[in-house]
Amino acid sequence: MLNVPTPLLVTSVTLLISAVLCLLLEGAGVQEGFKKIGNKPHIALLTFLSIAGVALYSLSAPVSFSNPIFAFDQAAKWAIFFSCLMALFCLILSMLQSRDLRQERGEKYALLLVALLLVIVMCTLKDILYFTICVSLWTLIMMALAAFDNYHQLGSEVAAKIFIKASFLLLSMATAIAFSYLCSGSTQFASIANAINDPLNATLGKIAWSFIWILVLSFFDVAPFFWFHIDYLDGTSSYLSTAFAMGSFIPGSIILLRMIEANQIAGNASPILLNFLGFFAMLSMLIPGFMAIDQRRIARMAVYLFMLQPGLWLTLTLANANLSQATPFMFFMFLVNVAVAIPGVILGLNFLKIPAHLEMTWEDYAGAGRKHPFIITAWLISLSSLVGVPGTLGFYIRMSALKNLFLNQYFLSGIIMILSIIIGTAPVARLAVFLFAKSPHYEFSSLHPTKHTVFLFSCAVVLIATGMLPQLLWQLIAILPNHD
Amino acid sequence: MTMSDNNLLLVLVIIPIFSAIFVSRIPHFDMTSVRQITTTVLTVWLAFLLKCGHILFSSEQRLTWRLNYSLWLDDNVLDLSLGQIQFVLLLALWFALFSLFFLNKRITENKGLSFSVIILLLLALATLTILSSTLAVSIITANLSVCLFLFLCARHGGSEKGNAVLVSSLFFLTVDIFSIAVLFLPKSVWLVAGYYLYWIALAPALTRLLIPFFAPFSRTMFENSSITIIILYVAFIIPTGAALLFSIKNTLHLYQPAFICSPVVTILVFASSFFSALWIITEKDCRQIGLSLLVFYNAIFINFVLDPHHDASSRAAILMLFCAVICASFTLYVGQLLFWELEHELIDTTINHLWLASLALWFPLPGLGIGTALWLGYMDLFSSTLLSPALNISFWLIIFLLLITALIQNYFRHIDPQTTGRSLLGYRPRKLASLQNAWASFAVVLLLCLVSSTYFLNTGA
Structure with missing residues (x-):
């Protein structure tokens, strides 16, 4: 019998009921007499309230450690909270983007709620089988949303690419699950990690564990496995990009944490595994930065900067030889950076009204900062936090990782970390020069009313404030109930 | 307190x-x-x-x-x-x-x-x-x-x-x-x-x-x-x-470690000073002269601060930097006036005199401009531990001679003594009305250099 922790059950049921209600309201909305109740603003409001409610509940819910499959610990609570935060940004972006909310499809909100539900479940899992099920369902939902995306021409192409990658991922996961059963009789991370210590099952266990590592790294958008995800993030609407980033970065980071934890508990923290992870960490810190410099379109450049985050998290976890060294705090800071900076960048990309025939290249953005200096500066702050410019939260995270790397004698990784800051800053600095130093070619106007730019401005303020006073935020969090 | x-x-x-x-x-x-x-x-x-x-x-x-x-x-x-x-x-x-x-x-x-x-x-x-x-x-x-x-x-x-x-x-x-x-x-x-x-x-x-x-x-x-x-x-x-x-x-x-820094510092300072002096000689834009002169004295400032054998010269160094910054600000301002004069082919002897005064601030003479602070640390400058005293003094003499040559050359490069009072515009532009402020600023700069160096002398190293 699947023993699900109560908080997880509560959040899942809430989201599931909300999704069903969205569909019912969508169906009722076409009926005479129910049009006022079933209109799209009401559906959007219901979605917003349910996500906000789940977010607040997750912060104060009690932790649960006794379950072999689910772990509703402190890390899971924060992961759920920040997933909900990104989902709220999704909703905001969706509403900003739609020309007429009444013409929107109600199924979109139901699918978003179910996608969030799956992400929340993924954040609590310690089992590869259930993780596979969640990933496959989540990928299906993302494919459907991309295919039905009316605002982007490339939606169908992107859906097809995700289908191909998901097929490969699922086939490989099935293989990994088979090997896991063969070596340990179970699909839990702890059992597989322990199987490596058993002389009879060591080989099968290592094969299964290696398969699972590659697949999780692939799901987490670690270089060089991120290519299809680039197309999804760049080729769909902004709210879908945010939803995809939410679904891959946050669960991926916590699953990685659980696998490393399982490895350490089983006593398998061998140098080979650390070198293996370190190699991918270094690739993920460097390749996206180089690719970002080479892009013509600003949106694609920003997407490559998103891909620096998996490498950053991988380096952070490896920097702590002993996981108890400040990992909870750094995980929290990493989640703040991902959940605030990525939506901030996407909000900024959607801020300016640019003629439709333009591809939003470097020259097309020239001089935009002179027209809207404060908002463009806020957008640049979000971009800067992604790459680690001094003064931002991203810089603080990288410097903390650097301290631990040098303390544990990982000098090469430390130098790679420094180089990644410099390489990542190059496209952002170049964009800043284009935005503020060059004369504009077009008449820029704001796509959204001023009040909507409050979100973009808030993201920048949060990133600067948490970057300058991270300990203050940590102390504020500590006053929450059921906080360790 | x-x-x-x-x-x-x-x-x-x-x-x-x-x-x-x-x-x-x-x-x-x-x-x-x-x-x-x-x-x-x-x-x-x-x-x-x-x-x-x-x-x-x-x-x-x-x-x-x-x-x-x-x-x-x-x-x-x-x-x-x-x-x-x-x-x-x-x-x-x-x-x-x-x-x-x-x-x-x-x-x-x-x-x-x-x-x-x-x-x-x-x-x-x-x-x-x-x-x-x-x-x-x-x-x-x-x-x-x-x-x-x-x-x-x-x-x-x-x-x-x-x-x-x-x-x-x-x-x-x-x-x-x-x-x-x-x-x-x-x-x-x-x-x-x-x-x-x-x-x-x-x-x-x-x-x-x-x-x-x-x-x-x-x-x-x-x-x-x-x-x-x-x-x-x-x-x-x-x-x-x-x-x-x-x-x-x-x-x-x-x-x-004391034995490590001196050679590198000395080489760095010599090279920077020499390069700066050459820059002053070759620079045709009068607006850049102030910056190049400042960089010249920055190199000497670094020598004072980093040389571990002369810890007491930090105060002389900071006073020299202070004098250098205010002299540079004045020189840059006058350089702008001179550039504007040359651009409009307007000859004004007041600006020429101001230019001479601003360049004079940089001569390493005691009691004048940068010299008031520099002479306080001159002995430290010449007593390097890397080179022999004679060789060290020779190097510095050459560099200072180069500096003086550069200053004299820059004065005559931008001033045309053959034309006097000729103006193509036919009226006195508003910008020249600030010349009185410029002379007042020159007086302030001289006074500040003297006061700061006097304070240093009174309070000791």
């Missing part, structure tokens, strides 16, 4: 920040208000600084202020501290801004609202850099200052500056981050490779003080730039670079 006296340090940082926020909300058409508020803020800031200085010199204790939260990096807190060196650097910064805002009264209207806002932010960041006792915080705020300065270069420095600004920003970021990273290395690594790590740690200070020598692309950045940009460099980048130099030296004094 009471707790409220220490809070004055925070006031020095907070006033420009809040003023910048306030000024940014003023409508674009009301530039008169912007100018008045900016000059008022600068005056008030100076008043607070002088008050801090009065407390510092009367109580003979450093003012300190501490924020009890970790800032940026886990165990570093924001710790502001004002000593004599910090006071002199902040005063030098203010005088450079004085030449920008009080002598050129229409700069606010000419440059726009964003210019004033960023100047105030730069003032706050530079103050934070100079006052901070934590090295990592100083380096980070200095990096942010450079970013804002480069933004002004790109915006107001003229056309074709984009690439130079981009490369400069990445260069400074690289240097600063490597310096911070080096501070994180464990002691065991410092014991093995301390020599190389020390120079990596020093790089942020050296690049800021000797930028044309360390960063060749900076010539492109300053080329055809307005005097405003160069004065901002003198006002904000030079004092922060000097503060970083003192801060790094004091933080890493345990890793500064």
